[in-house]
Amino acid sequence: xxxxxxxxxxxxxxxxxxxxxxxxxxxxxxxxxxxxxxxxxxxxxxxxxxxxxxxxxxxxxxxxxxxxxxxxxxxxxxxxxxxxxxxxxxxxxxxxxxxxxxxxxxxxxxxxxxxxxxxxxxxxxxxxxxxxxxxxxxxxxxxxxxxxxxxxxxxxxxxxxxxxxxxxxxxxxxxxxxxxxxxxxxxxxxxxxxxxxxxxxxxxxxxxxxxxxxxxxxxxxxxxxxxxxxxxxxxxxxxxxxxxxxxxxxxxxxxxxxxxxxxxxxxxxxxxxxxxxxxxxxxxxxxxxxxxxxxxxxxxxxxxxxxxxxxxxxxxxxxxxxxxxxxxxxxxxxxxxxxxxxxxxxxxxxxxxxxxxxxxxxx
Numbered sequence: 241x242x243x244x245x246x247x248x249x250x251x252x253x254x255x256x257x258x259x260x261x262x263x264x265x266x267x268x269x270x271x272x273x274x275x276x277x278x279x280x281x282x283x284x285x286x287x288x289x290x291x292x293x294x295x296x297x298x299x300x301x302x303x304x305x306x307x308x309x310x311x312x313x314x315x316x317x318x319x320x321x322x323x324x325x326x327x328x329x330x331x332x333x334x335x336x337x338x339x340x341x342x343x344x345x346x347x348x349x350x351x352x353x354x355x356x357x358x359x360x361x362x363x364x365x366x367x368x369x370x371x372x373x374x375x376x377x378x379x380x381x382x383x384x385x386x387x388x389x390x391x392x393x394x395x396x397x398x399x400x401x402x403x404x405x406x407x408x409x410x411x412x413x414x415x416x417x418x419x420x421x422x423x424x425x426x427x428x429x430x431x432x433x434x435x436x437x438x439x440x441x442x443x444x445x446x447x448x449x450x451x452x453x454x455x456x457x458x459x460x461x462x463x464x465x466x467x468x469x470x471x472x473x474x475x476x477x478x479x480x481x482x483x484x485x486x487x488x489x490x491x492x493x494x495x496x497x498x499x500x501x502x503x504x505x506x507x508x509x510x511x512x513x514x515x516x517x518x519x520x521x522x523x524x525x526x527x528x529x530x531x532x533x534x535x536x537x538x539x540x541x542x543x544x545x546x547x548x549x550x551x552x553x554x555x556x557x558x559x560x561x562x563x564x565x566x567x568x569x570x571x572x573x574x575x576x577x578x579x580x581x582x583x584x585x586x587x588x589x590x591x592x593x594x595x596x597x598x599x600x601x602x603x
Contacts, residue, residue: 242401243285247278250569253452261514263506265464267457276535277523277568283542284565285401288558291362291549298364301371303596304355307589308374311355314348315381317341328387335386345385346578350585352382352391353559357586359402360558362549369408376420389424393448394567401566446511454516455570457505459524499575520575522568555590559583 254269271278321341322331335341355375359365379392406413428440505514527534541564548557563573573579 241282241285242403243282246397246401246566247281247569250452250456253449254456256449257453257457257508257514260510261506261508263457263514264504265460267453267505268460269456270460272532273459273463273527273534274523274569276526276538277521277565279535280538280542280568281565284545284561287545287549288360288362288561292364295363298366299358299361300366300368301358302368303593304358304371305374307351307355308371308378311348311351311378312381314344314351315378315385317344318348318385319381322385332386343581346581347585348382348385349391349578350582352378353394353563353582354555354586354589356391356395356398357555357558357562359398359404360562361554362557363554365402365404367404367406369406369412372406372408373416376416380420380423383424383427387427389427389444389447392420392424397566398562401562450508450511450514451519452570454505454514455519455521457514458503458516458519459521461503461505462520462524463527518576519571521570522564522572522574525572525575552594553590555586555593559586 251269254267257263257267318335318341322334325331325334335345355378359367375395379395382391383389408416425444426440428443499518499520502515502517505516507513523534526537530536541560545557545560548554548560563579567573
């Protein structure tokens with residue numbers, strides 16, 4: 241099962257990091273904290289597979305083409321504005337300094353997540369060559385706007401877990417994906433972090449391994465942080481902090497500012513200093529809230545996903561499956577404002593898909 245293989249991949253990354261690093265404290269793949277996350281992914285994955293086998297309805301994802309075109313258009317706006325500067329930090333500074341550019345970037349990120357979640361829908365999916373190419377192009381353009389490979393990495397996870405069949409020859413898949421992978425591998429050069437091709441390739445491979453383990457290191461750090469007072473509200477995150485915490489001028493709720501503080505996890509012989517931030521996983525924030533009863537919010541989430549499935553809100557179901565169950569191993573889906581806006585974008589597209597389906601049924 242691909243869900244189990246994904247879990248073993250995460251375990252392997254943690255093991256490699258521990259083996260080749262001198263850590264402040266060992267990065268643990270601690271089942272006491274993680275087992276509800278593992279159970280949620282496996283159960284959600286089984287629900288998706290079961291529904292795909294029994295349903296007669298399928299989505300050819302042709303609607304993803306105009307969505308990808310819209311994403312490319314948003315990326316072009318950011319690329320044109322940030323063209324005069326080089327390096328990731330300089331580009332991000334320009335984007336974050338303007339509210340318009342900042343929200344364009346967030347909406348674009350949410351739009352791409354719609355494309356990724358469409359692959360995880362619990363129905364039969366036929367992905368055409370044209371759709372596949374447009375999705376890849378949208379990912380590449382977005383990656384170039386902020387010189388980040390995160391969304392392409394998420395796409396790889398979505399493709400692996402969804403096991404979607406592509407109506408395209410293996411040779412063409414290799415050529416198309418190979419070109420994207422090559423660009424992503426050379427990204428450190430574009431980021432201004434190295435000017436050596438061999439160094440960029442090696443660094444890119446190590447990035448995958450160590451970034452996967454960062455989440456487990458930060459998760460353990462968060463749970464063992466005795467200076468964290470109050471409740472984290474990790475399951476409601478940014479929205480509740482803004483609604484309740486800010487008006488009361490209180491930090492009783494999870495302090496989002498600490499997410500951006502770098503935590504030194506140690507030093508690696510093959511990677512260098514292990515400075516991690518932001519990638520606080522869902523299982524750690526939920527464990528802080530609920531302790532040994534952390535399975536309760538996961539159970540409630542799974543029930544809610546079943547409700548979404550029965551209501552035929554398939555895109556929202558797949559968003560929860562991907563964001564909460566799969567990516568929840570790496571980063572909490574509710575701590576950041578970005579994901580709040582992302583959910584809004586997904587909901588808009590869910591309404592669009594319902595309207596589109598009704599029109600087709602009338603015709």
